[in-house]
Amino acid sequence: MATTYKVLGQSNPAAATLTTLYTVPAATSSVVSTLSACNLGVSTTIRVAVRPAAASIENKQYIVYEATLNQYDTLYLTLGVTLATTDVVSVYAGTATVAFNLYGSEIT
DSSP states (O other): OOEEEEEEEEEOOOTTOOEEEEEOOTTOEEEEEEEEEEEOSSOEEEEEEEEGGGOOOOGGGEEEEEEEEOTTOEEEEEEEEEEOTTOEEEEEESSTTEEEEEEEEEEO
8 A cells, every 4th residue: 555645735725615526536545634624805704624535515414603813814614534536625715815725644
């Protein structure tokens, strides 16, 4: 088994749009170590969800919901979440001013 440490995903989603930040590739497992949300504009709220096997979004999948992110603030989440093939990390921001970055490793 090979482990690759990397940036798993980066996104600056459109306002009020649930967006895929990362999907685990075929024949791969992943460990998500850190997620950052950097607000480049006015105060807003954010959401983060983990959707097993690319399931449709459900309330039980949110790990952050409507958290306030003040103007020019950055939120860091140290997660240690394990993901299987086709699992999806989705993000949402109330404005189009938030940059999300996901860091971790892929195991093949």
